[in-house]
Amino acid sequence: MADTPSEPPPITVVLPDGQEVTGRLHERQQTPEGWLFRVSVPAWQNTAEGTVEAAWYTVWVQAPAHVKRVAGASYGDVPTAYLKSPPSRSVREVLGPRRPTGWVLQKLDARGPDRGVLHAPDCDEAPEGAPVLELERALDAADKAGVRLCSLCGAGQELEPLLNGFDQGFDPDS
Incomplete structure (x- = not known):
């Protein structure tokens, strides 16, 4: 099973009886x-002609209980849908049920x-009149050295999972 750009990366799948197979x-x-x-x-299937052929059985499994990394495999291009984190209770109390979309970058003294x-655009600490960044631009800014996420408005809680990448899911605490 060679890993090529056209096929999904390999992963070890733990079957219900404890066997491990590469999928x-x-x-x-x-x-x-x-x-x-x-x-x-990988599995076998019967064909309409009465023969047996190799096939792939596809299923959703829980991670990390039913999967393990394959050494050397890259998972960066695997499509990933993140759960939008609801703000904490204290953030909801401060900001109300909805907040404006986007993010604002506060530039600090370069020294x-x-x-x-x-x-968040409505954070008390956000600079007035600063341009509102869409998610991709906000993530690019957050990835730069010296830029941190505000903990007062929930920017850290909402953006941190998107910055962590694939390690989410393999760590039982994530």
Whole structure:
């Protein structure tokens, strides 16, 4: 099973009886109960002509209980659907049920180690008149050295899972 760009990356799938087989990881999805991975494992199937042929059986499984990484495999291109984190109770009390979409970058004095802070547009600490960034631009800004996420407005809680990448799902605490 060679790993080529046209096929999903390999992943070890743990079967209900504890056996481990190498399958393919097609996509992953975060749910309120944890992570689900859509995987395929090799199997056999009967054809209409009465013969047996190799096939792939595809199913959703819980991660990390039913999957393990394959050493050397890259999972960065696997389609991933993240669960939008609801703001904490204190954030809901401060901001109300809805907040404006987007993010605002507060530029800080360049002499210190912190270069900027990402805020929700209605955060009390957000600079007035600053342009509102869409998600991709906000993630690009957050990825730069010296930029941190505001904990007052929930920017950290909402953007941090998107910055962590694939490690989400393999760690039981994620």
